[in-house]
Amino acid sequence: MIRSATALAGILTLLATTAHAQAPSATPARAEVIHWWTSAGESASLKVFADAFTKAGGTWVDNAIAGGANARAAAINRTVGGDPPTAMQFNTGKQFDDLVENNLLANVDALAKAENWAAVMPPPILAAVTRDGHQYAVPVNIHGQNWFFFSNPALARAGATSPQNWTDLFTVLDKLKAAGITPLAFSGQKTWERGLFNTTLVGVGGADMFARFWGKRDVAMLKTAEFRKVIDTYRKLHAYVDAGSPGRNWNDATTLVIQGKAGMQVMGDWAKGEFTAAGQIAGKDYGCTVLSDSGTSYLMGGDVFAFPKPKNAEVARAQSIMEKAMTDPATQAAFSAKKGSIPARQDADVSGLDECARKAHGWLQDVKAQVPANELLSPPAVTGAIEDLVSQFWNDPSMTPEVLTAKIGAVFSQSF
Amino acid sequence: MVAAAKRLRIGSRLPAQIALAPALLIALVLYCGTTSWTVWISLTSSRMLPNSVFVGLRQYDVLANNDRWLASIANIATFGALFMTAALTIGFLLAAMIDQKVRAESLLRSVFLYPFSMSFIVTGLAWRWMLDPTLGFEKLLHDIGFADAHFDWIVRPDRVIYTLVIASVWHAAGLVMAIMLAGLRGVDREIWNAARVDGLPTWRIFVFIIIPMMRGSFATACVLLATSVVKLYDLSVAMTNGGPGIASEVPAKFVMDYLFERGNLALATAAATTMLITVVVVVAPWYHWQGRKARMAGIA
Incomplete structure (x- = not known):
């Protein structure tokens, strides 16, 4: 008993001295x-x-x-x-x-x-x-966050050039498809399904609609024809991704563009890191642009x-x-x-x-x-709830735009 | 006399009780303390940080209307039923086969048990690659000439949950086999001999004599498999990340995502509490029944 008490005291002393030695005064x-x-x-x-x-x-x-x-x-x-x-x-x-x-x-x-x-x-x-x-x-x-990255060799093989607006975009996607190239390299994870939705929202709907969606969470806006056009465009994009896209990582999708197996990817500018690591140069091996139908909108x-x-x-x-x-x-x-x-x-x-x-x-x-961007306007709880809905819509062709709008409206009306 | 005996019993138990006290205290504080804290937070309006604004059962109402939570519940039910049935069946068949004094028994045992040594993250990634229609089995079949072959379950929202079952059965069957093999080896050879003398076919010996004698092994395997169903998380993260859409979401992943990524403590703890209540509702009757059986055995 006495021996163990001494041992304990010894340990305590040791701890005390160690703590003392770690006091911040030593390192400025x-x-x-x-x-x-x-x-x-x-x-x-x-x-x-x-x-x-x-x-x-x-x-x-x-x-x-x-x-x-x-x-x-x-x-x-x-x-x-x-x-x-x-x-x-x-x-x-x-x-x-x-x-x-x-x-x-x-x-x-x-x-x-x-x-x-x-x-x-x-x-x-x-x-x-x-x-x-x-x-x-x-x-x-x-x-x-709303960049389009193009494989220049893939575009050349399909006889297409970098699109200037969303109407052009679908012409280019069709040409790529006809040439047997995966038109859109996509990474089917919830975050990127939301990312593509945001790119469509700001590109087709405009900066003002984007702010009304994520910032004001305006239920009335959801019922407009302009918003309906955004949803329809988003669904239309699904026809241009390949069968392996669900669950894919974003950098694996970038690799498809780097190798010229896919025509383009919609991703944030962090994707450039992958191009750089593969020795590709912006403007020469790959192209980059932001597509918006009403003045340039850069999601920051x-x-x-x-x-x-x-x-x-x-x-x-x-x-x-x-x-x-x-x-x-x-x-x-x-x-x-x-x-x-x-x-x-x-x-x-x-x-x-x-x-x-x-x-x-x-x-x-x-x-x-x-x-x-999205994260600057809405708290994570709202972003997450909308992300789940957008992801469901993207992956379930039987979910109608009306159902999506109604469900988004319900999230908007909830207090967060 | 009786009092003295009682005193003696308490006296002899005291050191054991003192020795167990710290463990009991830790268990009480850790289990009961954190559990009640979780239940309490689920009744508040906490977001990223806990607060004490009481909102009653509002989070449970939100939960009951959350598509992703409902999908998670449906998924875990499907997964649990299929996974437990398949793992028990395959595990038992493997054990019965190995028990037939096959050659290279120890090699086969190691081979079958090997998947269990893999983490769920590795298992999930490996199966994801194998099942990916552009990389794995489907592509292999296409490359060797079966152009119409289809095995794209992992990218189909209505089939993806079965791919989780396949991967986890592959992972767990070996463990079930090991438990069953121990059970089979525990059966007295005399029983086999007696049944054979009576001229019973092998399958009837298994079904009517051996399996009932292996209740303990089955119970052990069931408990282990059931816990892995409740805590299913990392496999879903590694293999499908809950997708496509929300088609392979599971309750534990819901809790983790809402706790951290989505900064919604109250909803996450409401989900965790619901999981706890469900488990208690399932386990309590069984526990009660076991207790009664033990008491009856004591009386007999």
């Missing part, structure tokens, strides 16, 4: 960052931020967790549990609303004012990090970093160094060059980016082209 501006950028291209782009932070006098402690939902769950659980990381990644949008409401995030107002974010960032991107007049996250990039999502309320001055110092490093226009441009996105700051130098990114940067100089 140490910052633990939770994110989900684990693929080769993603981690290479994240390294740009890590290097900038290290150069500014910090020590970057990387905590990469595979899968966005997993990473966010881990970061949120730790923040709620009182052991927050120094910084955590979110997608631009409403993923951190609950953290703001529960007063768990530090604001970055001072930096936003000093760097004049209002002048250099597109208003929807700034609005997405602003709650009650305070900024709660640093936008680092903009991802376009992206990534932000949020900073939990610091527990001491040391953490606050690390956070302020990191915020500043991530806002720097040159760093943002270097990051986007690797990530396939464009910088959140429009005053960054984009000459080092690829052709598609430069095109997007050009479009965004017109505020009318800046359309906030």
Whole structure:
């Protein structure tokens, strides 16, 4: 008994000394960052931020967790549990609303004012990090979600050229089909079924309808002939995908375009990473465009970093160094060059980016082209409920447009 | 005298009870504590973070009108019935076959048990590739000349659930075989000899004598298979991701998706509570019956 008590005391002493040795005083501006950028291209782009932070006098402690939902769950659980990381990644949008409401995030107002974010960032991107007049996250990039990527050799074989509008699109799809090429490389998972629906919604219905759908959740709009046209177009696209599409991963669909086995893919600009990895060059081996029938509409999502309320001055110092490093226009441009996105700051130098990114940067100089994406307008619970319905409609030819509209209306009327 | 005996019994039990106390405490806190927390959250309006705004049974109402939840329930019922029947039948037949003193018995045993050593993620991915009409069996059949062959169940919403059954039977049959084989080996050889002397055909010996004697093995296999039905999640994620559409969604996946991706704690916990109640409703009568049987045996 006595011996075990001594052993216990020994263990306790050991624990105490270890805890003491780990006290933060030894390492200046140490910052633990939770994110989900684990693929080769993603981690290479994240390294740009890590290097900038290290150069500014910090020590970057990387905590990469595979899968966005997993990473966010881990970061949120730790923040709620009182052991927050120094910084955590979110997608631009409403993923951190609950953290703001529960007063768990530090604001970055001072930096936003000093760097004049209002002048250099597109208003929807700034609005997405602003709650009650305070900024709660640093936008680092903009991802376009409604891109069409074409295989130039496949188009040439089918005797077609890159389409300019949605009527053209179906002519091109028909030519590809006639040439025995899979017209549309599709990845039949719920997220991408929603992605294709969103591309159709903004392309055929227009930016205003997109905002009325995801933002206002306007039941009256669902009954218009214009919205019906969107649904019909979406269903029409189903005739151009191959039998193997259900369950396919998005990058496997991109591979089909890269190999010229399929004509085109509708995907976010992260797909460029796959083309680049295969040694293909935008404008030469593959084409990229955004199709909209009423003026260019660019669906803008992206990534932000949020900073939990610091527990001491040391953490606050690390956070302020990191915020500043991530806002720097040159760093943002270097990051986007690797990530396939464009910088959140429009005053960054984009000459080092690829052709598609430069095109997007050009479009965004017109505020009318800046359309906030789905995630910026609706909370995850609403997005998920609509996603299930759209996915059901896509996969079940017996589900009529009327049933879909009625079910969407029911979700819109629910309180979330 | 009686009192002394009682004291003695308590006295002899005390150390055991003290030793068990921490485990009991952990079980109480972990099981009962977290379960009641889950039930409580399902009665609130919690979103991404838990709150205490009581809304009564509203989440259950939302759940009852949620297409995806209803599809999940229907799927797990179909899956459970087919999977358990097929796994028990095939597992038993494999065991009976191996029990016939076949050559290379240990090799066959390992081969049949091998799938069970695979994780569901690996099983799901492998079967997904094999069943993919543009990569797997269907393409193989087309390539060797059967141009009209069709096996596209995995991309058909009305058939996809059967592909989950195929993959999980492949995964679990070996385990059932191992349990059944142990049961068969436990049957006294004298019983076989006696039945043979009576001139009974082999199949009748199995059906009327051996199988009833193997109740324990069947019960063990049933419990193991039933738990894997309730917790079916990773296979659906790896093989079909719930698709096409919502055609292969299952309850556990519903709970996980709503907990994390969709930031809807209240609805997720309402679904989890519904799963718990269903399991209790199914298990309680059986438990009661077992208890009564044990008591009767005690009296006899």
